[in-house]
Amino acid sequence: xxxxxxxxxxxxxxxxxxxxxxxxxxxxxxxxxxxxxxxxxxxxxxxxxxxxxxxxxxxxxxxxxxxxxxxxxxxxxxxxxxxxxxxxxxxxxxxxxxxxxxxxxxxxxxxxxxxxxxxxxxxxxxxxxxxxxxxxxxxxxxxxxxxxxxxxxxxxxxxxxxxxxxxxxxxxxxxxxxxxxxxxxxxxxxxxxxxxxxxxxxxxxxxxxxxxxxxxxxxxxxxxxxxxxxxxxxxxxxxxxxxxxxxxxxxxxxxxxxxxxxxxxxxxxxxxxxxxxxxxxxxxxxxxxxxxxxxxxxxxxxxxxxxxxxxxxxxxxxxxxxxxxxxxxxxxxxxxxxxxxxxxxxxxxxxxxxxxxxxxxxxxxxxxxxxxxxxxxxxxxxxxxxxxxxxxxxxxxxxxxxxxxxxxxxxxxxxxxxxxxxxxxxxxxxxxxxxxxxxxxxxxxxxxxxxxxxxxxxxxxxxxxxxxxxxxxxxxxxxxxxxxxxxxxxxxxxxxxxxxxxxxxxxxxxxxxxxxxxxxxxxxxxxxxxxxxxxxxxxxxxxxxxxxxxxxxxxxxxxxxxxxxxxxxxxxxxxxxxxxxxxxxxxxxxxxxxxxxxxxxxxxxx
Amino acid sequence: xxxxxxxxxxxxxxxxxxxxxxxxxxxxxxxxxxxxxxxxxxxxxxxxxxxxxxxxxxxxxxxxxxxxxxxxxxxxxxxxxxxxxxxxxxxxxxxxxxxxxxxxxxxxxxxxxxxxxxxxxxxxxxxxxxxxxxxxxxxxxxxxxxxxxxxxxxxxxxxxxxxxxxxxxxxxxxxxxxxxxxxxxxxxxxxxxxxxxxxxxxxxxxxxxxxxxxxxxxxxxxxxxxxxxxxxxxxxxxxxxxxxxxxxxxxxxxxxxxxxxxxxxxxx
Numbered sequence: 001x002x003x004x005x006x007x008x009x010x011x012x013x014x015x016x017x018x019x020x021x022x023x024x025x026x027x028x029x030x031x032x033x034x035x036x037x038x039x040x041x042x043x044x045x046x047x048x049x050x051x052x053x054x055x056x057x058x059x060x061x062x063x064x065x066x067x068x069x070x071x072x073x074x075x076x077x078x079x080x081x082x083x084x085x086x087x088x089x090x091x092x093x094x095x096x097x098x099x100x101x102x103x104x105x106x107x108x109x110x111x112x113x114x115x116x117x118x119x120x121x122x123x124x125x126x127x128x129x130x131x132x133x134x135x136x137x138x139x140x141x142x143x144x145x146x147x148x149x150x151x152x153x154x155x156x157x158x159x160x161x162x163x164x165x166x167x168x169x170x171x172x173x174x175x176x177x178x179x180x181x182x183x184x185x186x187x188x189x190x191x192x193x194x195x196x197x198x199x200x201x202x203x204x205x206x207x208x209x210x211x212x213x214x215x216x217x218x219x220x221x222x223x224x225x226x227x228x229x230x231x232x233x234x235x236x237x238x239x240x241x242x243x244x245x246x247x248x249x250x251x252x253x254x255x256x257x258x259x260x261x262x263x264x265x266x267x268x269x270x271x272x273x274x275x276x277x278x279x280x281x282x283x284x285x286x287x288x289x290x291x292x293x294x295x296x297x298x299x300x301x302x303x304x305x306x307x308x309x310x311x312x313x314x315x316x317x318x319x320x321x322x323x324x325x326x327x328x329x330x331x332x333x334x335x336x337x338x339x340x341x342x343x344x345x346x347x348x349x350x351x352x353x354x355x356x357x358x359x360x361x362x363x364x365x366x367x368x369x370x371x372x373x374x375x376x377x378x379x380x381x382x383x384x385x386x387x388x389x390x391x392x393x394x395x396x397x398x399x400x401x402x403x404x405x406x407x408x409x410x411x412x413x414x415x416x417x418x419x420x421x422x423x424x425x426x427x428x429x430x431x432x433x434x435x436x437x438x439x440x441x442x443x444x445x446x447x448x449x450x451x452x453x454x455x456x457x458x459x460x461x462x463x464x465x466x467x468x469x470x471x472x473x474x475x476x477x478x479x480x481x482x483x484x485x486x487x488x489x490x491x492x493x494x495x496x497x498x499x500x501x502x503x504x505x506x507x508x509x510x511x512x513x514x515x516x517x518x519x520x521x522x523x524x525x526x527x528x529x530x531x532x533x534x535x536x537x538x539x540x541x542x543x544x545x546x547x548x549x550x551x552x553x554x555x556x557x558x559x560x561x562x563x564x565x566x567x568x569x570x571x572x573x574x575x576x577x578x579x580x581x582x583x584x585x586x587x588x589x590x591x592x593x594x595x596x597x598x599x600x601x602x603x604x605x606x
Numbered sequence: 607x608x609x610x611x612x613x614x615x616x617x618x619x620x621x622x623x624x625x626x627x628x629x630x631x632x633x634x635x636x637x638x639x640x641x642x643x644x645x646x647x648x649x650x651x652x653x654x655x656x657x658x659x660x661x662x663x664x665x666x667x668x669x670x671x672x673x674x675x676x677x678x679x680x681x682x683x684x685x686x687x688x689x690x691x692x693x694x695x696x697x698x699x700x701x702x703x704x705x706x707x708x709x710x711x712x713x714x715x716x717x718x719x720x721x722x723x724x725x726x727x728x729x730x731x732x733x734x735x736x737x738x739x740x741x742x743x744x745x746x747x748x749x750x751x752x753x754x755x756x757x758x759x760x761x762x763x764x765x766x767x768x769x770x771x772x773x774x775x776x777x778x779x780x781x782x783x784x785x786x787x788x789x790x791x792x793x794x795x796x797x798x799x800x801x802x803x804x805x806x807x808x809x810x811x812x813x814x815x816x817x818x819x820x821x822x823x824x825x826x827x828x829x830x831x832x833x834x835x836x837x838x839x840x841x842x843x844x845x846x847x848x849x850x851x852x853x854x855x856x857x858x859x860x861x862x863x864x865x866x867x868x869x870x871x872x873x874x
Contacts, residue, residue, distance in 0.1 A: 062846065066823065081822035083859075084843055084851065101844070186830050343662075346694065348728060435724055436717040438659050438690050439683040442652045446680050446711030451749045451872075453802055462757070465764035472768035479774070 035061035039120050039131035041107075048112055048141025051270055053080070054105040054134065056120055059098060063122040067103060070118060074111045075136070080104040108270070109138040142267075146207070148173040150182065150233050150271045158279040161223050162296035163389045164327050164359055167191065167216040169231055171271070172202070172209040175238050182214060182233040188222040188280070194357040217358055219296075219327050220280040229275035238264040283387050287394050291334055295386035297326015303399040305379050311407045315368045320399075322384065323362035328353070333365045334384050341376050342369040345434040368434070374408035487534065494531040498524055498594055505590060509583035517583050518572040521590055525565065528597050542566050558596050561589060651677075652684060659687065664694035682712035689721065698725060698837040699814035703868045706812075713748050713874040729837045732855045735810065744801045748874045752801045756794040763787035804873075809842040811850065811867040818867070820860035824849035831860040840867065 036059040043052040054077070056067050069077050086099045109115070114137050119130040153168040169182045184191055194217050202211045220226060283296070304319040322331055328351045336344055345368040353361035369379075378401040385396040452458045482488050501524040508517040523537075530537035533548050545562060553559045568577075568586065577583060655670035671688035674680075689704035702725055708718045726733055737745070747755070763784055770780040813834045821828040824846040834840070834854055840862070844851035849861045 065847075066825065079823060079828070081828075082824075082851070186832065190833060346728070435690055435693055435721045438656055438687040439717070440656065441683060442649050442679070443681040443683045443712075445678065446682060446685070446707075451802075451806070452753045453749065453798070454806070458753075462760070465761045465768075469764040469768040469771070472771040476771040476774060 035059055035124070037061065037122060037124065037129045037131065039134060041117075041134050041136060044135060045137040045139065046109065047139045048109050049144060049269065050141070050267060051106050051108040052136065054107055054117065054120075056103045056105070056122070056131065058101045058103075058122070058124070061124045062101060063124055064126075065123070067120050067122045069105055069120055072115055072117065074109060074113065074138075075115055075117075076108045076110065077105050078108075080106045106270075107136065109136070109141075112138045112140050114138070144237060144267075144269050144271075146174075147237050148176050148235055148269065148271060150231065150273050152229060152231055152273045152276055154228065154276055154278065156278075158281065159220060160281050160283055160296060160387065160389045161220050162283070162294060162327065162330070162387075164217055164219050164297065164325075166357065166359070167218050167228065169214045169216070169233070169273070171212040171214075171233060171235065172204060173212070173235065173237075174207070174209055176210075176235045177238065178212060179236060180234050182231050184216070184231050185229065188226045189218050189220055189228065191216050191218040192358075215357060219330075220278070223280045223282040225277055226280050227275040227277050229273050231273045233271045233273075235269055235271055237267045237269050239267065240264060284392075284394075289383075289385035289394055289396050291383055291396075292385040292387070292394065293332045293334065295322075295326060295331050295384075296389060297324055297386060298388050298390065299324035299326060299331075299384075299386055299397070301382075301384050301397040301399065303382055303402075305402050305404070308402065309405040309407075310371065312371055312374045315370050316379075316404075318365075318367045318369060318379070320365045320367075320382070320384075321362050322365075325360045326386070328358075328361050328363045331363050333367065334382060336367070336369075339369065339380055341372050343372060344369050371404070371406045374406045376404060376406045378402060379404050490531050494527050495598070498528055498598075502587070502591055502594065505587040506584070509580055509587045512578065512580045512583065514572065514576045514578060514583065517586075518569045518576075521565065521586070522569040524590070524594070525562075525569070528594055532597055532600055542570075552600055553596065558593065562593055565590060565593065652679065652687075655691075656687065659691055659694075664691045667691040668695055668697075680707070680711070682708045682715060682718070685711060686715070686718055686721070693721075693725060697814070698729060699812045700868065701725060702812050702837055702839075703814065703870060706870045710871040710874050725837070729835075733837060734839045735841050735853075735855050740800075741804060744797070744804050745873060747801075749801055749805050750874075752794070752798045756791065756798045759787040759791040759794060763791050806872060809869060811840055811842050811852070811869045813838045813840065813862070813866060814868050815866040818862055820852070820854070820858070820862055821849075822860060824851070824861045828861065832858060834862070834866075839870075842867075842869065 037057070039054055039056045041052055041054055046052045054069065066079065071077075081104060083102045083104065084100070085102075086097065107117075114135065117134040117136060119133050121128055121130050123129075149172050151170045151172070153170065155166045159165050167184075169184070171178070171182075181193075194215050197212055197214045199210060199212050202209055218228075299322045302321045302323070306317055306319070307314075308316075310316055320333065322328075333347050333349070336342075347365045347367035349363060349365045351361060351363045353359075355361070381401050382399040383396055384399075385394055387394050449455075482492075501520055504520060505517060505524075508520065526537040526540040529535075529540045529545065529549070533540075533544070535544070542563060545559075545566065549562070550559060553562075565586070577586075651670065651674045655667050655674060658664075658667035658670055668688060668691035671684055671691055674684055675688065685704050685708035689701040689708060692698075692704060693701035702722065705718055705722045705725070708715070709722070712718065744752075766780055766784040766787060770777070770784055773780070813836055816836050818834045820831045820834055822831050823829075838854060840850075840852040840854050842850050843853060843859070845864075846861075848864045850864055850867060851859065852862050852867070853859055
């Protein structure tokens with residue numbers, strides 16, 4: 001019972017162990033599976049004015065280049081971009097990976113009719129595959145402009161490159177729901193949304209519309225005649241579902257109006273604005289100051305240095321504030337290349353806007369400099385130039401040199417590098433104002449070895465404890481198996497008795513102890529034959545040998561030798577053998593007979 | 607006539623052992639003697655680059671560090687100093703990449719961590735890919751450390767289970783230890799699985815162009831989606847013909863020209 005329990009425990013431990021090992025090596029088995037390629041239309045019946053999407057799908061494969069869809073008269077097909085998804089599944093204990101790349105093409109029909117989009121070809125791993133042809137039904141379109149349209153407003157028609165200007169996109173709608181934001185092409189411009197969209201009601205003609213306005217700040221980064229737009233805005237419109245209403249009979253007409261509130265049909269419409277052209281002028285080269293860093297707008301400058309009485313090697317914080325109207329985020333601190341007698345640290349900056357659209361405000365720079373010697377008497381002059389688009393001219397702000405008292409550093413202490421802290425220095429203590437300085441010692445070369453978990457020798461090494469456990473477990477199983485088998489136990493015991501007895505036989509033969517010799521030989525024969533025949537040792541007689549061993553033994557000579565040995569043992573009681581040579585001869589004969597008996601198939605008992 | 611082989615004398619063994627000893631001594635001596643030579647080969651250009659840095663010639667220093675790294679002198683200190691030189695030259699993204707290389711070589715160096723943090727803070731918010739609490743927890747410990755942490759209870763578990771099987775389950779204390787180490791191993795193996803996926807299953811890069819244009823597709827003709835500035839970390843999702851599909855810290859997808867980004871080494 002105990003043995004059975006230990007085997008169950010062992011099996012349980014094995015399962016536990018295999019589960020653990022599976023967890024350990026799981027990361028190594030995430031590989032791609034079978035591939036698939038097809039194309040579908042998200043909606044194969046649309047009216048003119050609405051759009052649908054062709055999804056070209058690649059599962060566990062990728063095309064050599066973007067699939068091309070031929071031009072089809074009456075359809076405008078534009079690429080909308082890719083999307084990618086992946087999923088992992090376990091099938092029959094093995095991990096499978098499904099990576100799907102979908103290239104989407106927006107199809108906008110211009111006329112009604114039935115269109116066939118021919119098979120789309122893609123080259124995958126050097127082989128060309130085709131999708132099935134797609135059929136698109138285009139019905140007569142609706143004019144949605146009475147329900148929703150967009151307008152774009154730009155503050156200026158002509159700007160300088162880098163000049164900030166406002167842009168507003170208005171959605172006029174009667175039955176739309178706002179789900180997406182307008183999409184503005186950014187070629188040539190940096191455009192950022194500002195503030196929250198606001199909503200008002202306004203009348204256009206005889207119709208009242210809800211007007212939703214998104215506001216933007218933009219600046220051009222290229223010159224020339226640029227166009228903003230066409231701006232597109234995907235808007236869902238909701239209409240009463242007349243087909244449902246017609247299906248109702250007169251009985252429920254009382255509730256019709258109530259039910260109709262929920263009986264709407266959705267139409268996803270992409271509204272498009274006309275592009276707005278904008279003349280972007282380059283900044284004039286004439287009169288451009290040397291220190292001009294690209295700032296466009298109108299600014300004032302204030303400058304502070306603290307402290308102005310220091311010891312050589314002590315830090316001084318420079319605070320420069322530019323306040324005004326322009327692209328504050330893009331403003332850069334002027335060059336400090338001429339400040340050769342100062343050790344300089346990278347400046348930090350912050351921007352605070354004074355209006356909600358982010359067009360005006362101030363930008364504050366903080367820079368730490370350290371005078372290297374006591375001969376310095378002033379902080380050098382600071383100039384800052386910008387281009388004013390209203391005046392259409394460059395302007396330069398000047399900060400006069402600031403007197404400075406630098407005392408010699410008598411202790412020649414090392415310069416502080418990272419941490420600010422001395423009195424009068426208005427940066428908080430223990431806040432890093434710069435990067436940690438470079439390291440003086442080379443150290444050791446990085447070997448760039450792969451992680452242990454990916455190294456083969458390491459994974460193979462994990463077999464060592466597994467083998468140790470397996471060996472111990474096998475040993476335990478064998479021990480348990482032999483312990484509960486009485487025949488195996490008897491065989492083991494008899495083998496031990498015979499081996500020991502044969503040694504004793506030689507000793508007795510040498511000592512010419514005839515009586516003890518035959519008594520021992522007889523007992524050994526009984527034990528060995530009894531074990532082989534699965535009979536009690538005491539029951540082994542010459543008759544049993546004749547009856548049961550005759551068929552099993554390989555040759556009649558062996559049987560005869562065995563019978564002679566038995567016979568001699570019986571005779572010795574009456575006629576003892578006194579010659580040691582004879583006893584030795586019998587001992588040798590007995591050894592060969594025991595060998596024969598032990599080689600018989602196990603068991604031979606019937 | 608075959609002459610019987612003469613049994614080697616004790617002196618013969620002594621002589622052979624002496625020869626082996628001399629050979630080992632020679633090998634060890636050559637190895638140790640070459641160490642200062644190797645050190646001298648990298649120390650001199652390293653110091654030279656450091657001097658350029660101290661003189662404020664950051665561009666020249668950055669070039670010197672780069673040359674040193676290309677010639678096999680890429681230690682944590684070289685990558686770190688290279689990062690500093692690039693930072694001082696205004697190349698924030700490049701500097702961050704070098705700091706990450708330094709971190710891969712020495713994952714627990716506080717100076718490297720401080721410079722990465724400082725540089726990111728300087729860039730402003732939303733410059734790093736957002737990571738959950740658990741992802742941050744997993745990144746606190748290196749992958750090799752997670753591996754060792756997992757393997758220790760694994761070995762204990764199997765050796766104790768083996769001992770228990772060998773002894774025939776006579777000692778209840780062994781059962782307790784085997785079960786405990788088994789459960790600890792399974793827990794840590796799950797963590798290791800996630801940690802491995804977090805490091806080896808995901809690729810990150812840093813924008814190194816002053817202003818990189820993200821496009822909807824992997825072509826110059828694709829429409830531009832938005833711009834990313836120097837130093838922003840992105841996750842690499844796909845690659846095609848010199849374009850990386852990326853996800854930026856705000857979750858926006860798009861394609862970036864490979865010239866605009868540099869891939870980060872796998873997290874240590």
